[in-house]
Amino acid sequence: MRESPHLTSVTAVAAAGSHLSLAVPKPCPATSSAGPAAARGVARQLLYVARTLDETLIAHLKSRGWQVAAARSAHELGRLVKPDLACAGIVDLASFAPRDIGGLEASLRQQQIGWIALATNERLTDPLVRRLVRHYCFDYVKPPVAHATIDYLAGHAFGMVTLSEPEPAPPASEAGDEEMVGTCEAMQQLFRTIRKVANTDASVFIAGESGTGKELTALAIHERSPRRKAPFTAINCGAIPHHLLQSELFGYERGAFTGANQRKIGRVEAADGGTLFLDEIGDLPLESQASLLRFLQEGKIERLGGRESIPVDVRIISATHVDLDGAMRDGQFRADLFHRLCVLRIDEPPLRTRGKDIEILAYHILHKFKTDNARKIRGFAPSAIEALYNYNWPGNVRELINRVRRAIVMAENKLITADDLDLAGFTEQECMTLTQAREAAEKRAIEAALLRHRHRLNEAAIDLNISRVTLYRLMGVHGLREPGGVDDKGAFGADEPARG
Ligand SMILES: Nc1ncnc2c1ncn2[C@@H]1O[C@H](COP(=O)(O)OP(=O)(O)OP(=O)(O)O)[C@@H](O)[C@H]1O
Ligand SMILES: [Mg+2]
Numbered sequence: 001m002r003e004s005p006h007l008t009s010v011t012a013v014a015a016a017g018s019h020l021s022l023a024v025p026k027p028c029p030a031t032s033s034a035g036p037a038a039a040r041g042v043a044r045q046l047l048y049v050a051r052t053l054d055e056t057l058i059a060h061l062k063s064r065g066w067q068v069a070a071a072r073s074a075h076e077l078g079r080l081v082k083p084d085l086a087c088a089g090i091v092d093l094a095s096f097a098p099r100d101i102g103g104l105e106a107s108l109r110q111q112q113i114g115w116i117a118l119a120t121n122e123r124l125t126d127p128l129v130r131r132l133v134r135h136y137c138f139d140y141v142k143p144p145v146a147h148a149t150i151d152y153l154a155g156h157a158f159g160m161v162t163l164s165e166p167e168p169a170p171p172a173s174e175a176g177d178e179e180m181v182g183t184c185e186a187m188q189q190l191f192r193t194i195r196k197v198a199n200t201d202a203s204v205f206i207a208g209e210s211g212t213g214k215e216l217t218a219l220a221i222h223e224r225s226p227r228r229k230a231p232f233t234a235i236n237c238g239a240i241p242h243h244l245l246q247s248e249l250f251g252y253e254r255g256a257f258t259g260a261n262q263r264k265i266g267r268v269e270a271a272d273g274g275t276l277f278l279d280e281i282g283d284l285p286l287e288s289q290a291s292l293l294r295f296l297q298e299g300k301i302e303r304l305g306g307r308e309s310i311p312v313d314v315r316i317i318s319a320t321h322v323d324l325d326g327a328m329r330d331g332q333f334r335a336d337l338f339h340r341l342c343v344l345r346i347d348e349p350p351l352r353t354r355g356k357d358i359e360i361l362a363y364h365i366l367h368k369f370k371t372d373n374a375r376k377i378r379g380f381a382p383s384a385i386e387a388l389y390n391y392n393w394p395g396n397v398r399e400l401i402n403r404v405r406r407a408i409v410m411a412e413n414k415l416i417t418a419d420d421l422d423l424a425g426f427t428e429q430e431c432m433t434l435t436q437a438r439e440a441a442e443k444r445a446i447e448a449a450l451l452r453h454r455h456r457l458n459e460a461a462i463d464l465n466i467s468r469v470t471l472y473r474l475m476g477v478h479g480l481r482e483p484g485g486v487d488d489k490g491a492f493g494a495d496e497p498a499r500g
Helices: 055-063 073-082 100-106 126-136 148-163 185-198 214-223 242-250 288-299 324-329 335-341 357-372 384-388 397-408 433-451 459-465 470-478
Strands: 043-049 068-071 087-092 112-120 139-141 204-207 234-235 275-279 315-320 344-347
Touching: 043 055, 043 073, 043 100, 043 148, 055 068, 055 148, 068 100, 073 100, 087 100, 087 126, 087 148, 100 112, 100 126, 100 433, 112 126, 112 148, 126 139, 139 148, 185 344, 204 214, 214 234, 214 315, 275 357, 275 397, 288 335, 324 335, 357 397, 433 459, 433 470, 459 470
Parallel strands: 043 068, 043 087, 087 112, 112 139, 204 315, 204 344, 234 275, 275 315
Antiparallel strands: none
16 A cells, blocks of 8 residues: 555564555564564464364464464365465474375465475475475474464464565556655654655755665655656756756757757756756755856746746755765855755665664565566575674665665575675674584583483483483583582482582
8 A cells, every 4th residue: 555656664564564554654563473464454364284283283373363274184275275365374294194295285386375384303304395395485393393483483474475465556647666665763754754845845955875765755755745747857966077067957058159059958947847856966066056056046047058037946855975064164065055955954864773674675675676586585584684684784775775686686595695695794603613513513412401301410411322421521511510510400420529
C-alpha cells in the first residue's frame, strides 16, 4: 500500500519488509519474525509434515498465532499445498523412513512455502536429505529443539516468502520507480518533514553525506507538492564545466556568442511552474552564484545575449554533501545566497545511524534485483547481517545498493554471505589457527558433556571417552572448574583435590 510514489515507510519486520502507508507509521520492534501478512493482521499459515505429529508443538504454534495444517505423508502434504498461498513449513525429516523422503520433494520445491527442516545428525549423512535441506529449506535444526526456536525460525521463513507476495500495482498516475524506505525515528522524522515542506514554496536546502538519498528526498518533496504536475528539473552544478554553467542555467539568445545558432531555454526557465533541484550547489562558481541570487531576489531571468527579463516561477531545492559553512568562511560560497537557499533545512541521516533500516533496505534491494541471479536467493546469512551492521557505510544507501546487487550476482548459495557483500572483514568471527579451533571445539564438547550429566564427572568422561582424571585436568585447562573446587557430583580422581 503506498501513499505516495516516492515514500514508502516499511515496518521493521526482520528480514521481511512490509510496505505500509506513510500516514500510519508502524512501531519499529527490535525483532519480529512476522511478515507482511502478519503486519496486515492476516493469520499466518503453517504446514507441518511429520510421520508422527508432535501435538505439543502444534499446540505451541497455534498459541503463537499460526494456523497449522498438518500432514503425515507426502501424499497428504501434496493435498494441503496451495500454489497461491504464502506460508511457513516445518518438515520433520527425522521422522520419515529414508525411502519416504524423496516423495516430499515436490512439496518442498514450492517457492511460496518457507521450509524449516528437523533433521538428526544421522539423517543428515544421507545425500538426498542434505540436498533437500540445501536447496529447499530456509534453515534446519537438530532435535531436540525448543518449540520457541521452531516458532522463531518459521516466522523468519514466512517473512521471507511473503516478500515475494505480489503487491497490488499502484494506480498508474502514482506509479513511481523509486521508493523511499525507512522505519527508524530519523527516517520517520524525515518523512514528516517532507510532508510539511511539500506544502510550501519556500526554498529547501538538503545536507547529507554522499548517497544518503538527497535527490530522492528532493523528488519526494516535488511529487507531494502542488507543483507535482509541472517539471522536476535537476542540474548537477558540479558536473557542468564552469564556462557553460551560466548558459545551462539561464539559456541564451541566438547570436549571443559564436556557435549560438538558435535560442536555447535554460534549466531554470524549463522548470517554470515546477521544481528546480540544484545538486552539489557547493560547486557553483561565484559568477553563477551572483546570477542565481539575482534570480532568487527578482523572480526573473535574462537569457545570455537577451534584453528581456522573463518571469519564472520555480521552487528551489538545493543539496550538497560538502561543508558549506567552511566554504562560506573561505569566501567560496556567498552567505547571502545560502540564506536564500536555506529557508528550510533537511539533514539526511547517514545509513550507519539508521539501525534496523540497514537490514530492511538490504532486503528491499534484494527483492528488487533478485532476478539478476537465476538462483533462488532467499536472503542474507547471519554473517552478512552481522557485517551489514558492523560496516560504516561511507557511501551510504548507494553503496548498499551496489554491494547487494554485486552479491546477488556473485552468490553461490541461497543466502548471501558477508563474503558475497565483500564485507568478510566485518564479522566478529576471528581468524583462528587450527590449534585454537581444536581447543575451542574441545572446550565446547566438555561443556556440553558436563551440562548433559549435571557435572557428574564419571558419566561425562564416559561420554567423552576419556578418563575422569583427564577430564578433570582438561576442565582446569579450559577454566571449567567451579570456584571452590566442588566440581564433581561423583567420586574423586587421583589428581583431584580432596574435599573435606
Ligand atoms: N531511503 C531510501 N530508500 C530506498 N532507496 C534509497 C533511499 N535513499 C536513497 N536511496 C537510493 O540510493 C541511491 C542514492 O540516492 P540519491 O542519489 O538520492 O543520494 P544522494 O544523497 O543524492 O547522493 P550523492 O550525494 O552521491 O548525489 C539512489 O538509487 C536512491 O534511489
Ligand atoms: Mg545526488
